[in-house]
Amino acid sequence: MTNWVIKGLRTGVKSTRYPRAEETAAGCSPGLPAATRLPSDLAEMIVARCPTGALERSLEGVDVDLRRCVHCFRCTRGSNCTVDWSGGYDWAGFATERTGAFGPPFGRSLHILVVDTGDCGACLSEVKQLNNPYYNMHRLGFFLTPTPRHADVLLVVGALTEQMRLPLRKAYDAMPTPKRVVAAGACALSGGVFGRSFICSGGVGEFLPVDVEVPGNPPPPLAILHGLMVVAGRKPPASLYRRVENSSADEPR
Amino acid sequence: MSGRLDQVVEQIGLRWNGAVRPSPNLAHDAVCQIECPSEQLGEVCNWLFSEQDYSFGGLIVEQQKHWHLRYVFYGGAHAGWIHLTTSLPGGESQLPSISRLIHAADWHEREVEDLYGLSFEGHPRLGDFVLHNDVFHEGIAPMLKNFNGSEPVTDRSPDTNWRPRRIVEEIGAFAMPIGPIHSTGTAPVYFQLETVGEDVIRAQPRLFYAYRGLEKIAEGRRADDVLLIAERISGTSAFAHSLALCQSVERLCQVAVPRRASTLRILIAELERLRHHISAIAGICESTGLAVAAAHASILEEELLRISGALTGHRYLFGLNVFGGLSMDLEDTRCSLAAEAVANVSDRLDTLQAMLSTSSSFLDRLEEVGVIEFPDARDFGLVGPVARASGLSRDLRNAQPYCGYDRIEFLVPHESEGDGYARLRLLFREAQQSTRIISAIAKSLPAGQCRTPEWGLRPGAALGWVEAPGGAALHWLRLGEQGVVERYRIITPSFANWHGFRLAAENFAFQDFPIILATFALSVHENDR
Numbered sequence: 001m002t003n004w005v006i007k008g009l010r011t012g013v014k015s016t017r018y019p020r021a022e023e024t025a026a027g028c029s030p031g032l033p034a035a036t037r038l039p040s041d042l043a044e045m046i047v048a049r050c051p052t053g054a055l056e057r058s059l060e061g062v063d064v065d066l067r068r069c070v071h072c073f074r075c076t077r078g079s080n081c082t083v084d085w086s087g088g089y090d091w092a093g094f095a096t097e098r099t100g101a102f103g104p105p106f107g108r109s110l111h112i113l114v115v116d117t118g119d120c121g122a123c124l125s126e127v128k129q130l131n132n133p134y135y136n137m138h139r140l141g142f143f144l145t146p147t148p149r150h151a152d153v154l155l156v157v158g159a160l161t162e163q164m165r166l167p168l169r170k171a172y173d174a175m176p177t178p179k180r181v182v183a184a185g186a187c188a189l190s191g192g193v194f195g196r197s198f199i200c201s202g203g204v205g206e207f208l209p210v211d212v213e214v215p216g217n218p219p220p221p222l223a224i225l226h227g228l229m230v231v232a233g234r235k236p237p238a239s240l241y242r243r244v245e246n247s248s249a250d251e252p253r
Numbered sequence: 254m255s256g257r258l259d260q261v262v263e264q265i266g267l268r269w270n271g272a273v274r275p276s277p278n279l280a281h282d283a284v285c286q287i288e289c290p291s292e293q294l295g296e297v298c299n300w301l302f303s304e305q306d307y308s309f310g311g312l313i314v315e316q317q318k319h320w321h322l323r324y325v326f327y328g329g330a331h332a333g334w335i336h337l338t339t340s341l342p343g344g345e346s347q348l349p350s351i352s353r354l355i356h357a358a359d360w361h362e363r364e365v366e367d368l369y370g371l372s373f374e375g376h377p378r379l380g381d382f383v384l385h386n387d388v389f390h391e392g393i394a395p396m397l398k399n400f401n402g403s404e405p406v407t408d409r410s411p412d413t414n415w416r417p418r419r420i421v422e423e424i425g426a427f428a429m430p431i432g433p434i435h436s437t438g439t440a441p442v443y444f445q446l447e448t449v450g451e452d453v454i455r456a457q458p459r460l461f462y463a464y465r466g467l468e469k470i471a472e473g474r475r476a477d478d479v480l481l482i483a484e485r486i487s488g489t490s491a492f493a494h495s496l497a498l499c500q501s502v503e504r505l506c507q508v509a510v511p512r513r514a515s516t517l518r519i520l521i522a523e524l525e526r527l528r529h530h531i532s533a534i535a536g537i538c539e540s541t542g543l544a545v546a547a548a549h550a551s552i553l554e555e556e557l558l559r560i561s562g563a564l565t566g567h568r569y570l571f572g573l574n575v576f577g578g579l580s581m582d583l584e585d586t587r588c589s590l591a592a593e594a595v596a597n598v599s600d601r602l603d604t605l606q607a608m609l610s611t612s613s614s615f616l617d618r619l620e621e622v623g624v625i626e627f628p629d630a631r632d633f634g635l636v637g638p639v640a641r642a643s644g645l646s647r648d649l650r651n652a653q654p655y656c657g658y659d660r661i662e663f664l665v666p667h668e669s670e671g672d673g674y675a676r677l678r679l680l681f682r683e684a685q686q687s688t689r690i691i692s693a694i695a696k697s698l699p700a701g702q703c704r705t706p707e708w709g710l711r712p713g714a715a716l717g718w719v720e721a722p723g724g725a726a727l728h729w730l731r732l733g734e735q736g737v738v739e740r741y742r743i744i745t746p747s748f749a750n751w752h753g754f755r756l757a758a759e760n761f762a763f764q765d766f767p768i769i770l771a772t773f774a775l776s777v778h779e780n781d782r
Contacts, residue, residue: 003608004545014552027562030571051478072481073572077580114438118463121778122488122569125532127438129558132551144437162405163388163462164441167433193481198395198402199466218488220568 014133029220030071034084035242037061042081049074064242066215067189089220092227093240095210101233108141110232113151117168119158122218123185129221142228148174159187159194160201180231184214184224258333283333291339291348299354301326309634311744312361313729316398329652350376357634360752370394383461387415395469402469421447421454433462440777456758463781471741479738484571487779492525493721495574497728501717502576508708513701514578515656520694523687528557529722530680533774540771541618553598564591578704585698592695599688606681619673623757623769633753636746637724642679643671649720663690673772710736747779
């Protein structure tokens with residue numbers, strides 16, 4: 001057993017400096033498309049290439065609805081023309097203005113119930129990474145809990161399937177108030193690639209009052225961490241829409 | 254075509270004397286399609302499976318003018334693929350079950366019954382399976398062509414009194430309900446563990462909470478949009494599944510993939526396998542409560558995710574596979590850098606293995622726990638590392654090579670004990686092989702293009718296969734006019750292994766259950782689709 005203690009000590013500290021400083025290691029985030037100024041014929045071509053309607057035409061180029069992007073890279077790896085691509089991971093934003101973030105009592109101790117309502121496993125895997133030594137979310141006072149009775153935050157991943165509606169409803173109802181819902185991943189936000197069908201809904205927001213939305217397919221661990229910081233009231237939310245500057249439609253939601 | 258396949262086909266012709274007719278090959282070689290009347294189906298399947306050492310791949314149903322059922326079998330090296338097909342004349346919806354002879358077909362028949370409304374005569378347990386009877390009534394068959402897949406079902410008439418069946422009747426018998434939301438951050442699955450004292454007597458999982466109807470929603474979409482669905486069958490083996498779909502399209506349309514692209518595909522597929530196995534190892538360490546080892550393995554997992562992200566732009570390798578090659582070229586220098594980083598991870602994985610193999614408290618939880626004997630593994634048609642740990646060493650990478658795996662040197666390790674520790678050792682050994690393949694490829698990447706430019710989609714059907722990290726994955730795609738998908742059948746390794754999982758869990762102590770589950774490295778999402 002002493003071997004393991006020594007091994008642990010030798011490994012040293014791996015944790016990211018986020019949120020105090022930015023994480024710059026390569027491969028932490030797949031990035032998202034940026035709003036891009038383009039002539040209208042090119043813009044139309046690019047928008048048609050997007051399979052989930054994340055790109056929208058505006059007067060001066062292409063706007064992006066981050067909630068719909070599934071990282072297919074068709075708008076950036078295709079031939080002819082491309083949109084700009086931006087890295088980063090501070091993507092989470094408020095879904096509605098109704099409830100907002102938690103106040104100070106919850107800021108440093110937040111218990112989170114994760115419910116997978118039918119994702120592909122990638123979002124769930126990224127949530128799992130939050131407990132690995134690189135992200136180590138315990139240091140921020142975030143804890144995963146297996147029971148809704150202890151949970152302050154319901155973290156939902158995945159397109160909501162018909163067969164998970166009842167378990168999700170039961171879990172939400174069993175949580176004490178005040179409570180918040182964080183939806184993570186394109187499937188939970190908009191249905192993603194699966195879309196609305198006989199078995200999947202077009203997002204968890206149709207079924208539960210979602211407070212914070214985390215874009216990405218899957219959102220990288222740092223983006224989920226940002227979402228939790230936002231719901232805890234420790235970080236400002238980002239805009240879920242990216243619009244070409246100076247266009248007439250420039251109003252943050 | 255290989256000699257072994259010819260011999261088998263000839264023997265089928267002699268034994269069943271005319272009733273069974275081999276038809277011309279599909280679009281690719283090493284595949285023989287044989288028409289077989291439904292009465293003889295069981296016999297022929299059993300002969301192939303029991304006497305000729307063919308593995309049961311899966312059952313593919315297509316609704317055209319008649320019902321077409323396709324039973325897919327594959328053999329070892331040079332034994333190729335055999336598709337037994339049978340048709341049901343219009344109006345009929347019943348045929349004999351083959352599950353009594355080939356137990357591996359059990360869940361396939363249950364799924365077809367639930368989603369298509371076909372009935373299998375002699376099958377002991379049909380009904381509540383994919384569609385839960387407490388959500389949808391039994392008469393709903395979403396895979397039928399006339400079922401509208403884009404709207405929610407209005408008339409569900411669920412059976413509100415539905416309860417999981419209990420079969421253990423004994424003094425002190427207790428049913429432990431677990432799930433579908435359980436533990437911290439696990440996929441939705443329900444277990445009813447029936448225990449008497451310490452021992453789990455029956456462990457039947459109830460799956461398909463994450464059923465997203467992928468086979469249904471793929472119908473009517475364009476082929477390249479279905480590729481996005483393929484990546485999201487199981488996010489942790491996204492590349493393997495998209496590769497299987499790409500291969501079925503490339504085989505159907507006879508697209509020659511450039512050598513550079515297929516070699517890079519092997520590199521990425523092995524990177525994914527390595528990450529999958531390390532993730533499974535981390536899960537095993539965590540289930541036994543060995544926190545330092547679990548943390549160490551998850552450090553390695555995160556590093557591999559970052560290597561994947563830096564090399565391909567996406568941590569789970571989404572958006573890389575396209576029909577005819579890859580969506581972007583990966584430069585040689587970046588591949589060698591990635592290979593160096595992978596070798597570094599692999600060295601530390603070896604250290605972890607050495608330390609684990611001397612931690613007696615850890616080994617006590619794994620050795621002789623969750624045993625699956627070779628005959629059971631074979632009867633249940635288990636695949637992948639789970640099967641290889643029980644001595645069933647079939648691996649599609651060398652049995653039915655694709656992507657040019659036949660040009661690459663690697664071993665397919667196997668173990669014989671079939672217990673939890675054998676499965677863990679196997680994961681480590683396969684991870685070493687993957688590292689070896691990655692290093693070898695990065696040193697000698699062929700030059701050239703990474704995508705075939707000019708080709709067109711054509712109507713027809715073809716099978717694509719890969720050895721996904723979890724085992725054999727088969728994708729059957731039928732394209733109609735203008736590249737629209739008419740039928741997409743996804744056969745996943747987790748579907749086969751979940752079927753056999755209860756064998757390992759039953760008759761072991763309740764506290765071993767999470768450990769046995771972890772050693773199986775099962776994916777709920779891959780099973781549910």
